[in-house]
Amino acid sequence: MTTQEHHAEAIAWLEDFHRHMDALDSNLAIPKFYTDDCVLTFAANPAITGKADIINFFDSQFPHLESMKHTIKHVDVLPDRIYQEADIRYVAKGDPERKEISITGMAVFGRKPGDEKMSFFTVYLDPTALRERIMAVAAGSI
Incomplete structure (x- = not known):
């Protein structure tokens, strides 16, 4: 594969990954995209190892969300990883204003070209x- 083909293949994989994660169903997304011993490091949280614990992590987060939508801004593909910049738009569950919260993030995916699953996933955001929005909605102050 050429560099251009690796890049196109990585973007297609990322789009499929985000489509699954944005559906807010960890039981569909995690088995499809994460290796059994995958290590997830999300923001300032401690690293989580293994599909079961990663599913538990997202299952504790997703119920607070009405929606999540990733927009890929930039991708760099290396032989053993993908670097991605993205904008993520969230709506908190129960938000009467349905206000979109936009957060820019950077992620590193431990995935070689052609691999179906990643061995690590590190998210910086x-x-x-x-x-704060989730807490305000829960407190009824919105």
């Missing part, structure tokens, strides 16, 4: 605005 600041979830403060989303966390």
Whole structure:
């Protein structure tokens, strides 16, 4: 494969990954895209190893969301990983205004070209605005 073909293949994989994750169903997305011993490091949280614990992590997060939508901004493909910049738009569950919270993030996917699953997933973002909105909705102050 040429560099251009590796890049196109990585973008197609990322789009499929985000389509599954944005559906907010970890039981569909995690088995499809994560290796059994995958290591997830999400923002300032401790690293999580293994599909079961990763599913539990997302199952604790997704119920607070009405929606999540990733827009890929930039992708770099290396032989053993993908670097991706993205904008993520969230709506907190129960938000009467359905206000979109936009967060820019950077992620590193431990995936070689052609692999179906990643061995690690490291996400760099600041979830403060989303966390504050979820708390305000839960408190009824919106």
